[in-house]
Amino acid sequence: MAFKLLLLLTFLAWDRARALSLHQRDVPAVVKLPITRRAYNPTRLEKRTSNVSTSFDVPYPYFDALIYSNLAIGTPPQTILFEVDTSSGYLETTATNSTWCTFSNCSSEFFNVNASSTYKFANGNFNATYTWNDVYAGDFGNEVVFVDGVTLDVDLAVNYGPEPNSILGLGYIPGKTSDTPATILQTLVNSGHIKSAAYSLWMDGSTQTDTGTDSELEGVILFGGVDTAKYNGDLHTMSIPASNGIHYLPVVLVTEVTLQNGTSSSQTSGLPAYMALDSIVSMTFLPNNVVEGLYQDLNVWWDSGSQVGIIDCALKQKDYNITFTFIDFSITSPLSDFIGLGSGEICEFHIVPSFSEASVLGATFMRSAYVVYDLSNNEISMAQANFDESEGQVLEIGSGASSISGIFETAIAVATVPTAVVSPTGNWVFPVESTSSASTFATSTSTGVAAAPTANSNSVMVGLAGVGLLIAL
Ligand SMILES: *[C@@H]1O[C@H](CO)[C@@H](O)[C@H](O)[C@H]1NC(C)=O
Numbered sequence: 452m453a454f455k456l457l458l459l460l461t462f463l464a465w466d467r468a469r470a471l472s473l474h475q476r477d478v479p480a481v482v483k484l485p486i487t488r489r490a491y492n493p494t495r496l497e498k499r500t501s502n503v504s505t506s507f508d509v510p511y512p513y514f515d516a517l518i519y520s521n522l523a524i525g526t527p528p529q530t531i532l533f534e535v536d537t538s539s540g541y542l543e544t545t546a547t548n549s550t551w552c553t554f555s556n557c558s559s560e561f562f563n564v565n566a567s568s569t570y571k572f573a574n575g576n577f578n579a580t581y582t583w584n585d586v587y588a589g590d591f592g593n594e595v596v597f598v599d600g601v602t603l604d605v606d607l608a609v610n611y612g613p614e615p616n617s618i619l620g621l622g623y624i625p626g627k628t629s630d631t632p633a634t635i636l637q638t639l640v641n642s643g644h645i646k647s648a649a650y651s652l653w654m655d656g657s658t659q660t661d662t663g664t665d666s667e668l669e670g671v672i673l674f675g676g677v678d679t680a681k682y683n684g685d686l687h688t689m690s691i692p693a694s695n696g697i698h699y700l701p702v703v704l705v706t707e708v709t710l711q712n713g714t715s716s717s718q719t720s721g722l723p724a725y726m727a728l729d730s731i732v733s734m735t736f737l738p739n740n741v742v743e744g745l746y747q748d749l750n751v752w753w754d755s756g757s758q759v760g761i762i763d764c765a766l767k768q769k770d771y772n773i774t775f776t777f778i779d780f781s782i783t784s785p786l787s788d789f790i791g792l793g794s795g796e797i798c799e800f801h802i803v804p805s806f807s808e809a810s811v812l813g814a815t816f817m818r819s820a821y822v823v824y825d826l827s828n829n830e831i832s833m834a835q836a837n838f839d840e841s842e843g844q845v846l847e848i849g850s851g852a853s854s855i856s857g858i859f860e861t862a863i864a865v866a867t868v869p870t871a872v873v874s875p876t877g878n879w880v881f882p883v884e885s886t887s888s889a890s891t892f893a894t895s896t897s898t899g900v901a902a903a904p905t906a907n908s909n910s911v912m913v914g915l916a917g918v919g920l921l922i923a924l
């Protein structure tokens with residue numbers, strides 16, 4: 452099949468040096484994977500409360516906004532539900548004879564190794580600690596996976612341990628050696644299905660019936676391509692910084708966070724900061740000073756027990772926005788996207804302090820952004836998501852390296868590049884507890900927030916199950 456190159460489009464970044472190389476082709480080399488952003492699978496939630504080494508009792512609302520995708524793996528194909536993780540690199544699935552499954556009914560959604568004639572064991576070295584200290588351990592093997600009509604021979608990590616999730620890792624594997632398995636992204640490149648280890652991720656806001664973190668949204672991961680109908684304006688490209696030469700997380704530099712409600716209130720204290728653009732974290736974790744400013748403006752009360760903000764539900768209906776600025780461009784999200792389910796006037800607010808840990812723009816934020824993760828060039832490109840049905844075209848991301856000028860790194864001094872997203876430990880007392888309307892919420896909590904997570908670290912751990920890869924190999 453001949454691919455005809457019609458046009459080379461280059462979107463220039465602010466410093467006129469960084470760019471994605473996009474190509475219009477008759478048949479672009481792209482692979483499309485449908486995704487869904489929705490509340491944590493209630494079936495799994497039930498399983499979560501079952502009798503494993505630690506018992507969890509966390510209500511539904513807490514499990515908002517993780518991004519899922521089904522993949523068929525093995526022969527005959529088994530359909531497994533994966534959590535999409537932009538921050539880790541393994542394609543990991545939990546086996547039907549895992550420690551988890553010895554306590555739970557795992558007849559479906561888990562991988563039965565023996566039932567697949569194409570699974571090939573490689574070694575028993577899989578042992579990865581994800582954030583919240585969830586350890587996934589077992590074997591590395593090879594298996595066939597079916598994506599968008601394409602059959603791939605992939606490296607698969609099989610978990611036989613006590614953690615239940617299957618994770619579609621689309622990020623880095625830090626500290627790679629020659630026996631480190633190939634990521635699915637690399638496999639797509641090596642097999643010629645895409646030209647560059649890059650993908651777009653977007654949510655389709657038009658199917659949304661309600662706003663808020665509890666609403667279900669469809670979306671797409673487009674491996675190797677960009678769909679110009681799905682964003683407004685230009686894509687802005689930023690380099691992903693390395694720490695001691697190693698790339699850990701897809702992080703971007705946030706310079707300002709602004710609340711807009713007719714007047715603007717801008718938070719810059721604690722900024723600029725690198726933040727992980729992480730699909731497997733549902734909430735948005737911002738630097739403490741930024742959160743404190745937002746909480747004061749919005750009369751949010753910090754519930755240190757459940758580790759979430761508590762906000763007046765009426766604000767869900769108001770025309771308030773939060774704008775995140777990345778040096779020279781911004782992404783605007785409706786405030787309602789960060790307001791979870793609640794009871795009466797009491798709702799959970801899902802922008803929370805990151806304490807001493809890395810800040811994270813999670814799956815909630817990602818509804819408003821069209822994001823291109825370009826791991827070949829260690830760059831992220833972003834634009835405001837476009838939910839209107841509009842004309843556009845799918846462009847192929849080319850294999851060329853783009854030049855990085857270094858202006859980005861020298862223009863703004865930022866102390867550290869996060870190497871891992873980890874959970875705040877202990878029962879933090881966040882400062883904002885004393886404004887008058889906040890105490891109104893405080894007194895109503897005993898009934899109103901009965902549905903909120905209980906005060907233990909497990910609730911936090913489970914709520915953000917699997918978050919980002921902390922240590923690999
Ligand atoms: C949990 O397991 C223990 C020991 O296996 C058993 O005694 C107990 O009844 C179980 N609890 C529940 C809630 O199933």
Ligand SMILES: *[C@@H]1O[C@H](CO)[C@@H](O)[C@H](O)[C@H]1NC(C)=O
Pocket residue numbers: 546548549550564565611
């Ligand atoms: C599960 O099955 C695999 C493949 O047969 C085996 O290697 C592994 O030891 C089993 N794990 C457990 C916990 O039984």
Ligand SMILES: *[C@@H]1O[C@H](CO)[C@@H](O)[C@H](O)[C@H]1NC(C)=O
Pocket residue numbers: 546547548562563564565
């Ligand atoms: C596969 O079979 C082996 C031995 O026949 C057994 O030990 C293992 O638990 C089985 N694995 C699964 C996933 O059923």
Ligand SMILES: *[C@@H]1O[C@H](CO)[C@@H](O)[C@H](O)[C@H]1NC(C)=O
Pocket residue numbers: 556557558559
């Ligand atoms: C296990 O789950 C399957 C499918 O979800 C169901 O058909 C089966 O009845 C369940 N078994 C038990 C013992 O709960």
Ligand SMILES: *[C@@H]1O[C@H](CO)[C@@H](O)[C@H](O)[C@H]1NC(C)=O
Pocket residue numbers: 578579586588589
């Ligand atoms: C995995 O690694 C952790 C940390 O090094 C270790 O504590 C744990 O025992 C290992 N688990 C397995 C199953 O090898």
Ligand SMILES: *[C@@H]1O[C@H](CO)[C@@H](O)[C@H](O)[C@H]1NC(C)=O
Pocket residue numbers: 711712713770771772783
């Ligand atoms: C919030 O953003 C929407 C969409 O961009 C815009 O229509 C609206 O005017 C904004 N509201 C405020 C208060 O800035």
Ligand SMILES: *[C@@H]1O[C@H](CO)[C@@H](O)[C@H](O)[C@H]1NC(C)=O
Pocket residue numbers: 712713714716747748749
């Ligand atoms: C916007 O927020 C500020 C700070 O909380 C508040 O004083 C003001 O009344 C709000 N404006 C509107 C239109 O709600």
